[in-house]
Amino acid sequence: MIVMSIWCSSLSLSSRSLAIALVVCVTLVYFSYSFNACLLASISRSLQQSNLRNLLALTSSPRNESSDAGNSSNSSSGNSNSNSSSSSNSSTTSSSAPPSQTVTSSLDGAPKYQLLRQQGLRPSRHLPDTLIIGVKKSGTRALLEFIRLHPDVRAAGSEVHFFDRHYQRGLRWYRHHMPYTIEGQITMEKSPSYFVTKEVPQRVYHMNPATKLLIVVRDPVTRAISDYTQAASKKADMKRFEQLAFVNGSYSVVDTNWGPVKIGVYARFLERWLLYFPLSQLLFISGERLIMDPAYEIGRVQDFLGLKRVVTEKHFYFNATKGFPCLFKSEARSTPHCLGKTKGRNHPHIDPGAIERLREFYRPFNNKFYQLTGINFAWP
Numbered sequence: 001m002i003v004m005s006i007w008c009s010s011l012s013l014s015s016r017s018l019a020i021a022l023v024v025c026v027t028l029v030y031f032s033y034s035f036n037a038c039l040l041a042s043i044s045r046s047l048q049q050s051n052l053r054n055l056l057a058l059t060s061s062p063r064n065e066s067s068d069a070g071n072s073s074n075s076s077s078g079n080s081n082s083n084s085s086s087s088s089n090s091s092t093t094s095s096s097a098p099p100s101q102t103v104t105s106s107l108d109g110a111p112k113y114q115l116l117r118q119q120g121l122r123p124s125r126h127l128p129d130t131l132i133i134g135v136k137k138s139g140t141r142a143l144l145e146f147i148r149l150h151p152d153v154r155a156a157g158s159e160v161h162f163f164d165r166h167y168q169r170g171l172r173w174y175r176h177h178m179p180y181t182i183e184g185q186i187t188m189e190k191s192p193s194y195f196v197t198k199e200v201p202q203r204v205y206h207m208n209p210a211t212k213l214l215i216v217v218r219d220p221v222t223r224a225i226s227d228y229t230q231a232a233s234k235k236a237d238m239k240r241f242e243q244l245a246f247v248n249g250s251y252s253v254v255d256t257n258w259g260p261v262k263i264g265v266y267a268r269f270l271e272r273w274l275l276y277f278p279l280s281q282l283l284f285i286s287g288e289r290l291i292m293d294p295a296y297e298i299g300r301v302q303d304f305l306g307l308k309r310v311v312t313e314k315h316f317y318f319n320a321t322k323g324f325p326c327l328f329k330s331e332a333r334s335t336p337h338c339l340g341k342t343k344g345r346n347h348p349h350i351d352p353g354a355i356e357r358l359r360e361f362y363r364p365f366n367n368k369f370y371q372l373t374g375i376n377f378a379w380p
């Protein structure tokens with residue numbers, strides 16, 4: 001009887017322990033499942049965000065942007081008169097319209113935009129955060145093509161020339177020429193003539209005093225020859241470089257009214273920009289180094305714009321024939337290719353005496369430019 005009582009008590013205790021252990025195991029399994037489910041959901045959302053951003057960057061090619069810009073120009077032509085008579089205050093007011101109003105109904109049916117809206121990422125057009133303002137024939141196109149490899153940079157496909165040619169059309173017109181972006185992406189535009197146009201610094205400041213400015217510069221003598229080479233390729237009977245760069249056919253007097261020479265006096269134009277923007281909002285890129293070491297210069301640009309260094313040396317290869325860096329892939333093409341045929345043209349032979357005289361002319365202006373920027377570009 002006593003033995004039976006002890007056995008029953010032991011059996012009862014064993015069943016209670018088993019029940020407790022079972023409850024503990026079930027609880028542990030539940031919390032482990034919940035934790036892993038939350039972790040996987042968080043990772044999935046992060047991956048979707050990244051993939052959607054890349055989708056928007058890759059599916060909108062420069063060709064589409066140019067076409068869109070052309071269509072918008074046609075659609076706004078009927079309003080050009082009213083835009084021309086608008087004051088800067090009314091332009092500023094129009095630019096503050098809710099971003100959702102900038103998304104046209106024609107895009108609502110596009111699959112990529114439907115997917116973006118499902119994730120709460122509604123694309124819209126914005127005025128540019130960053131401008132490549134110059135300098136002509138120094139590497140501005142290369143800079144734009146290289147930096148737009150970054151998934152967080154979206155740029156207008158062609159030079160809009162708003163601040164120097166179309167300012168009377170107003171900021172609404174300008175914004176309509178910008179690409180669609182989602183939150184966290186930078187909007188960019190390039191027009192090299194901005195740097196040398198007198199009215200542009202003040203106009204950019206009125207749009208946004210926090211605008212970041214990118215300026216590509218190179219040896220002004222080489223730049224002038226490159227500028228001349230481009231013009232000569234379009235005009236068969238153009239005079240020789242030496243005849244245009246100097247007055248009366250003598251190397252003693254440089255013709256500072258000739259565009260290719262005038263643009264190279266960088267210090268004179270920079271002083272205008274510094275009246276409106278602090279040096280901290282300007283980044284100067286060496287045109288020479290952009291060719292020899294593009295990854296280094298693009299790294300500096302990404303740091304300046306507050307971007308993660310995504311574009312690196314793995315994106316570039318050097319084409320010995322063109323003497324210019326090329327891309328393994330770009331925003332518009334997934335195969336290796338170089339920039340257009342107009343890049344890397346062979347320069348005509350220029351009299352060494354003319355080159356030396358131009359170097360003497362530019363030397364004091366170069367030194368002034370070094371002082372203003374705090375950078376010695378070591379031009380000859």
